[in-house]
Amino acid sequence: MGDDSEWIKLPVDQKCEHKLWKARLSGYEEALKIFQKIKDEKSPEWSKFLGLIKKFVTDSNAVVQLKGLEAALVYVENAHVAGKTTGEVVSGVVSKVFNQPKAKAKELGIEICLMYIEIEKAEAVQEELLKGLDNKNPKIVVACIETLRKALSEFGSKIILLKPIIKVLPKLFESREKAVRDEAKLIAVEIYRWIRDALRPPLQNINSVQLKELEEEWVKLPTGTPKPSRFLRSQQELEAKLEQQQSAGGDAEGGGDDGDEVPQIDAYELLEAVEILSKLPKDFYDKIEAKKWQERKEALEAVEVLVKNPKLEAGDYADLVKALKKVVGKDTNVMLVALAAKCLTGLAVGLRKKFGQYAGHVVPTILEKFKEKKPQVVQALQEAIDAIFLTTTLQNISEDVLAVMDNKNPTIKQQTSLFIARSFRHCTASTLPKSLLKPFCAALLKHINDSAPEVRDAAFEALGTALKVVGEKAVNPFLADVDKLKLDKIKECSEKVELVHGKKAGLAADKKDFKPVAGRTATSGAAGDKDTKDISAPKPGPLKKAPATKAGGPPKKGKPAAPGGAGSTGTKNKKGLETKEIVEPELSIEVCEEKASAVLPATCIQLLDSSNWKERLACMEEFQKAVELMDRTEMPCQALVRMLAKKPGWKETNFQVMQMKLHIVALIAQKGNFSKTSAQIVLDGLVDKIGDVKCGNNAKEAMTAIAEACMLPWTAEQVMSMAFSQKNPKNQSETLNWLSNAIKEFGFSGLNVKAFISNVKTALAATNPAVRTSAITLLGVMYLYVGPSLRMFFEDEKPALLSQIDAEFEKMQGQSPPAPTRGISKHSISGTDEGEDGDEPDEVGTDVVDLLPRTEISDKITSELVSKIGDKNWKIRKEGLDEVAAIINEAKFIQPNIGELPTALKGRLNDSNKILVQQTLNILQQLAVAMGPNIKQHVKNLGIPIITVLGDSKNNVRAAALATVNAWAEQTGMKEWLEGEDLSEELKKENPFLRQELLGWLAEKLPTLRSTPTDLILCVPHLYSCLEDRNGDVRKKAQDALPFFMMHLGYEKMAKATGKLKPTSKDQVLAMLEKAKANMPAKPAASAKGTSKPMGGSAPAKFQPSSAPVEDSVSSTVETKPDPKKAKALGVSSKTKSAQGKKVPSKTSLKEDEDKSGPIFIVVPNGKEQRMKDEKGLKVLKWNFTTPRDEYIEQLKTQMSSCVAKWLQDEMFHSDFQHHNKALAVMVDHLESEKEGVIGCLDLILKWLTLRFFDTNTSVLMKALEYLKLLFTLLSEEEYHLTENEASSFIPYLILKVGEPKDVIRKDVRAILNRMCLVYPASKMFPFIMEGTKSKNSKQRAECLEELGCLVESYGMNVCQPTPGKALKEIAIHIGDRDNAVRNAALNTIVTVYNVHGDQVFKLIGTLSEKDMSMLEERIKRSAKRPSAAPVKQMEEKPPRTQSVNSNANMLRKGPAEDMSSKLNQARSMSGHPEAAQMVRREFQLDLDEIENDNGTVRCEMPELVQHKLDDIFEPVLIPEPKIRAVSPHFDDMHSNTASTINFIISQVASGDINTSIQALTQLFQIESLAREASTGVLKDLMHGLITLMLDSRIEDLEEGQQVIRSVNLLVVKVLEKSDQTNILSALLVLLQDSLLATASSPKFSELVMKCLWRMVRLLPDTINSINLDRILLDIHIFMKVFPKEKLKQCKSEFPIRTLKTLLHTLCKLKGPKILDHLTMIDNKNESELEAHLCRMMKHSMDQTGSKSEKETEKGASRIDEKSSKAKVNDFLAEIFKKIGSKENTKEGLAELYEYKKKYSDADIEPFLKNSSQFFQSYVERGLRVIEMEREGKGRLPASTGISPQTEVTCMPAPTSTVSSIGNTNGEEVGPSVYLERLKILRQRCGLDNTKQDERPPLTSLLSKPAVPPVASSTDMLHSKLSQLRESREQHQHPDLDSNQTHSSGAMTTSSSSTANIDDLKKRLERIKSSRK
DSSP states (O other): OHHHHHHHTSOHHHHHTOSSHHHHHHHHHHHHHHHHHOOOTTOTHHHHTTTTHHHHHTOSSHHHHHHHHHHHHHHHHHOTTGGGGHHHHHHHIIIIITTOSOHHHHHHHHHHHHHHHHTTOHHHHHHHHHHHTTOSOHHHHHHHHHHHHHHHHHHOTTTSOHHHHHHHHHHHHTOSOHHHHHHHHHHHHHHHHHHGGGGTGGGTTSOHHHHHHHHHHHHHSOSSOOOOSSOOGGGHHHHHHHHHHHHHTOOHHHHHHHHTTGGGSOHHHHSOOBOOGGGSOTTHHHHTTOSSHHHHHHHHHHHHHHHTSSSBOOOOOHHHHHHHHHHHHHOSOHHHHHHHHHHHHHHHHHHGGGGHHHHHHHHHHHHHHTTOOOHHHHHHHHHHHHHHHTTSOHHHHHHHHHHHHTOSOHHHHHHHHHHHHHHHHTOOTTTSOHHHHHHHHHHHHHHTTOSSHHHHHHHHHHHHHHHHHHOHHHHGGGGTTOOHHHHHHHHHHHHHOOOTTTTHHHHHHHTTOOSOTTHHHHTHHHHHTTHHHHHHSOOOTHHHHHHHHHHHOHHHHHGGGSTTOOOSSHHHHHHHHHHHHTTOOOOOHHHHHHHHHHHSOHHHHHHTTOSSHHHHHHHHHHHHHHHHHOOGGGOOHHHHHHHHHSTTGGGOOOHHHHHHHHHHHHHHHHHSOOOHHHHHHHHHHHHHHTTOTTTHHHHHHHHHHHHHHHOHHHHHHHHHHHHHHSOOHHHHHHHHHHHHHHHHHHOSTTOOHHHHHHHHHHHHTOSSHHHHHHHHHHHHHHHHHHOGGGGGGGTTSOHHHHHHHHHHHHHHTTOOOOOOOSSOHHHHHTTOOHHHHHHHHHHHHHHHHHHSOOBOOTTTSOHHHHHHHTOSSHHHHHHHHHHHHHHHHHHSSBOSOOTTHHHHHHHHTTOSSHHHHHHHHHHHHHHHHHHGGGGGGGIIIIIHHHHHHTTOSSHHHHHHHHHHHHHHHHHHOSHHHHSSSHHHHHHHSOOHHHHHHHHHHHHHHGGGOSOOOGGGGGGHHHHHHHHTOSSHHHHHHHHHHHHHHHHHHOHHHHHHGGGGSOHHHHHHHHHHHHHHHHHOOOOOOSSHHHHHHHHHHHHHHTTOGGGHHHHHHHHTTTTSSOOTTTGGGHHHHHHHHHHHHHHTHHHHHHHHTTOOOSOSBOOOTTHHHHHHHHHHTTSSOOSOOSSOOHHHHHHHHHHHHTTBOHHHHHHHTOSSHHHHHHHHHHHHHHHTTTHHHHHHTHHHHHHHHHHHHTOOOHHHHHHHHHHHHHHHHHHHHTTOOOOHHHHHTTHHHHHHGGGOSSHHHHHHHHHHHHHHTTTSOHHHHHHHHHHHTTOSOHHHHHHHHHHHHHHHHHHOGGGSSSOHHHHHHHHHHGGGOSSHHHHHHHHHHHHHHHHHHTTHHHHHHOOOOHHHHHHHHHHHHHHHHTTOOOGGGGGSSSOOOSSOHHHHHHHHHHHHHHHHHHHHHHHHHHHTOGGGGGGSOGGGSOOHHHHHTOOSHHHHHHHHHHTTOSGGGGHHHHTTHHHHOTTSTTHHHHHHHIIIIIHHHHHHHTOSSHHHHHHHHHHHHHSHHHHTTOOHHHHHHHHHHHHHHHHOHHHHHSTTHHHHHHHHHHHHHHHHHHSOHHHHHHHHHHHHHHHHHOSSSOHHHHHHHHHHHHHHHHHHHHHGGGSOHHHHHHHHHHHHHHSOHHHHHHSSOSHHHHHHHHHHHHHHHHHGGGGGGGOTTOSOGGGSSHHHHHHHHHHHHSOOTTTOOOTTSOSTTTTOGGGGSHHHHHHHHHHHHHHHHSSTTHHHHHHHHHHHHHHOTTOOOHHHHHTSOHHHHHHHHHHHHHHHHHHHHHTTHHHHHSOOHHHHHHHOOSOHHHHHOTTOHHHHHHHHHHHHHHHHHHHHHTTTTHHHHHTOOOHHHHHSOTTSOOOSOHHHHHHHHHHHHHHHHHHOOOHHHHHHHTGGGSSSOOOOOOHHHHHHHHHHHHHHHHHHO
16 A cells, blocks of 8 residues: 555646556546636646646556546647647547547547537648548547548538548448448438538449449438538637527528538539540540541540549640640531530530630630531530630630621521520629620620521520629610510510529529529539639629619519600619610601690691791790690600701701700700600701801700710710711811710710711811811810820821820820719619629720720731741741731731730740740730730730749849739739639749749739639648748748738638648748738728728628628728728727637637747838827827826737737736746847837837836836837937837836936936937927926936936037926926935036026026025035136137037037927928938938037047048038037028938039039039038048149049039139138148148149139138138148248248238238237247237338237137227236236236237336336346246247146236135136146147137127027127127226136136126126126
């Protein structure tokens, strides 16, 4: 017992595997209990046993096995994972259970198999059972058969595939084991129950005794259609429904459902195809041509034996068919004709659809052979043609049949009519459209009048059949001229007709049952195939109802034929009458008078021919009244018009009477039953009067009325022939005008174009211009309907006329013909439904094509030509093809009969010479256009081979083939291509080119079709193999085509077709199907009316799973391209969708887990735009919540389902956070590889991430933030811009996380916010963050405030939205916050603003409480210790500011730019295509984000981008400048030009073609605002490039070299004139300096630079005021420093020194003494001779008195004139002496005095020293000497230390003692900024900071503060500021104040620290501010 107790403790799953049988038994029992308890089919518990179930059923111990089987059964029934075990468990059952002796085991085994079938695993089970049939153990075989039989009996033939079972049946009947044979018999009976006679052919070869037994059993079976008694899980609801119906006693639904199950199996399908071509006798083709008839007979007999096989394998039967056709057509021995016909019958039956391509060749031959009288020949031919008909469509052979109808031989006519009658029986209303019916009826109507009675009878039968098939309404229009007797005969025939599809033909439509009922059974094999045609074009339901109802009751229609018969509605009645009255006999005048007198007053008739016109007029008035009052039925129209035509008739001379007369005719035609007989009486008169000035309009009105009564085509023909038989040109032109108008009113249907055209040609040749004009107008109207083909009729007209016609056609192009307004009443009231209207336009189209005169070219296709095309020599082949092209070209429009040409051309499609292949394709394209729609019949034999060419390896050949296929498809429509197996055979070929081209073509064509033939399903298996093709393009094309296949076939069929795939493939394909289902477009609707139908149908669709495809097509409209019409349906469909979503996974989810390949995001075209539209239109919830509710999550799930891989979505919405982590990891992995997908689903991804922000799990949050960082980095690289929708549904939730307690998370969130500014404008971020400051969470408030500070710091004040004032007020509120961190953050933010914006901050903040204000002031004061700039600096030229020197300019410029870029961003996001902005080449894009998010570094790198690349010269111009000078006067024009002009021009600058490049640059420099933006660096490089180019010796070698040099010369002049004058001067000076320094530089180069400088000097008088002289003088200073006078003199040429002198001289002359005020930028003037030189010049030019001025006085406003006055100098010196006198500043004063004396050596300081004591005088002198010694000693320092002694002294703000004393606020404030300033100057000098110099913002942009909207132009502002400064100086004559103004520029010492100064300063600032308001 010890052993026992061990296993008792084990867990259940281990017991089940234990080696002791008892342990296993106990384990199985426990497992069974567990299984019964688990309620949730998805419980994880099931998975534990997944691997054990096989062991349950294959246990070696019989007792234990029984228990195991019970447990397994429960497991399979309840576990959702059970499906995974199908294969192994069923094979275990087959091998280990079915051989058990115990019946119970076998029963359980069978039950398990059936249960697997119930859980949708039928295919796998069937596969295992069929394998079991090969087992050697008969017991197992019997059990397998029994299981199959039960399965079939319970689940029905839809679930259990019969074909594989039937295949093995004969083998089972031959088994030695009786038990097996008996079981086989039982299953054969069961199969027969489901498919009836279709089972006979496969079993025809079994033992006759067995067959007889079977027959007996079969007879006993009940006749009703069997129904499945058990259902799959997915059909369980249906079962419940069935039960309800049965309990209700009706099975309406059931009938409908099962109707489609019966014909599902066709005997033909169950047969194995036999290959017979190889079995033909070797000498067959010789024998068939033999002279002896016996040999020919032998050959035919051999074929006859072969074709008896009921199913033949597809192959190339062309030669065989050709041989048989020859026998039928040419053989003199009638016996052989019959035999050949039998062979053709066999071929057609065995090949079915595949024979279709040969049908066209054979049909005419057979029909013509009907001249044979012998009954057996006739019968054989009939059988042959009937069998052939079933392989093709009536459409395809209609031409051939109609051609034979005109044969003179009565038997041929008779047999053809009979054949048509038989063919019609196979048709339905949809496969026999009007366009086909019309020509057949026309031909048959000729036959009913034939002299031979048998021909007449056959024609009656054919017409009767047509009547029965499509109903009277469709046929009646064609029977208009048939007399009553014949009409009755036709109707009589129609009642006798038995349609192929049984009685149901009429009802089929009623039930919308498009499936042919019992079709295949009724016609045993071959005929059954016709059913595909019935399905091929199902139109909306009602379409078929109409014919059905009529077909039901022909007799009703017979009655109203009598004139007086009352009909249901007037018009219907009228139609009946019309049929009668059209052949109204012509009445004699007496009869007419008699009839007329019965209805008209007697006086009226007497006065008709009175000689007095007034009496005649009175008579007409009475006549009119009488007509108006008459009833339609009583109006004798013919009599009345005869009366009107009575003398004087149409020769009436009085126009009033005539007008009345014509009006009465119109009335009679409108009100009466007006026949053509009556019309003929009056038309002649009307045409005669149409040209009359007074009566013309009345005549036209009457004609229109007649046209309405007798149909326009007839009336028009009559009128035209009458008009052109006259000579009166006025009548002719007016008739043409009337016709033009009538066509517009009545539409074009039925008009005989040919007849018109001959008349129009006559008119065009007329001498009268009015007639010609009218004719051309008529042609224009016809062109609207006929199209361009109309022109072909007139190509031989004179060129002048032709050009007029072309001009008219041109006018009409693009217009669509107006909808007919007249002539339609008859149709509309008689209850035409959509179907008929829908067909109407088609009919017109085909009519027009039919009317074109087609040439017969078959006689030109001689056998010589054909042999030429097939010649061995390619040149001869080419000649042949050229001839064919010429023949087609010449004929223009050809008849479909082209003899042997198709086979010849087909051979050339695989010619080894590709040129010939292309030529053949071109010919085929020509052929399609020439033959028009009739080319349909050649699709199979010529069209499909073209598709084969799509697999060619050469790209151009494939392109030609595709063009040809498209040209064909345009003519034929798609149905012909998709029918049969040809297309699927092509797709089967494993040629990647063929596959991708063909799939691409299908993906393009399928969406446009309303319906497709059922054969499309044959392509699906190959489509699936393409999905897994090795070639990526093939896979992609297959994925693209998938949704369109599904659109036509429905999801269910497509999913079912995956059954045959390998399990791994199946899962992948199913996943793709799921995706495709979401993207599946709806079928294109027929018309506006049509669209409402499928929608209406969607409601019931929800309840009947059998109609899943309908449901799919509805649900598909949700996510895909929305159509306004479908919008309404969205409500319904989204529900349907979710319902499905729940239903499908039961099948697929089992294996979904493994499939994780493929993209995770599917790009749905326009998906995102649609979602935004939906959100805007409030179709879905707006993403706005405090915590996410379930409906938001559900909505996101639904939206994601179409564009996120299913398995990923499951992870994303899993309840467990670890799955979220997994999903994020996958998303990170796929980020780089699926950029497009990520961007396409960005809105959904961001929304999903917001949900994660509400999760409590930190790891998910961290991972999400990690992903976001990567995501935004990617987005900025991709230059994507967030849309408003994405931002608003994400940023607010991200900001919530900024208040997280964990530091690391806050940091991440801040980093993300930072990166977001690269893809979303900072100005739009601002309001979101501002909103975050209102949070209750103090951490969040503090972080948000800090973030706001960062934004302002980085992007300037313009980010503050809505206005800086409002924003700052809100921020300032937080200074009083109770949380310290928040207070600090608020203060820091405002200090940041203060740093950018200066004192204006106080005004913007408004009033603060005293406490808050003092805190703020204290903080600002403290921040000043850091190197920050005082507000005053805003007004200086070179603004120093915090952090790094370079960043300043950016910060200051940033503001305006940001605003603009955000506008641009808006513009971009509005367009909805963020990518659209990226079209320009990368280096030339306006990189708005870069501009907006500049962090200072970019600007420094600018020049490097440009250095040696002429192409990219303009890049830097583009980027910063236009945006940055937002307040420049040119802002507006800049804005308008930005995108278009710049992008275009700049892309041209980069052109490789020098001319384009020069032209673009010239353009660029023509736009002044742009030209001025070019910085010095850019101009220098540009000039360098241009001059080098001019000197390049290679240019002279070009043929247009001189031209180029001239262009460059012009461009240089443009650049000099249009650029910013400061920049260009500066650039030229630098360039001259460089060229003189460079040893390699040619003297020519320097010379040209100097010439440019001379030109600039010439321009100086005009431009001096716009030049920044300080900068120019600095450049000259540097130049003179590098080239002192001595060095310049050593130059070979004297030009440089002369150039320099000239420049300086001109400047001095223009500026006078003021020139010396402009040396402010030069730090050490001693370094060059500039100052001395200027002074010398000044001395020369004028007296010195008062001309010198202190240059230090003013810098920001340096152009103020008072400085030059003497008083000013004195004030200045007084100030210096005051300093020397004060204790603190004595050294500073001495230094200043020393500087002063040095600069102005003639300055008189005597007066100041005179008044002072002797001691003071000597102190001053001694001090000056000391300084001089110091200076002299350190004079050599600058080069090494970089700080000159002067600088040191000048810049030292105070004596050294002060620097150390902390108490001295002045010292603190100034020190660092001065050093910074000094550093900056040094950097400039060393060339480290040239960007700064080049791109220094013009004064205007510095002075205008960005926050103040630039209302006034910047120059005005500047002037107002300068005048303001002047005033202030006049009020305070304190030199110290002025010096304070400029202390940081490093040019002057700072003032003392007296607080008075600071107060003064503040007051002045206030004044400046107030002046600005």
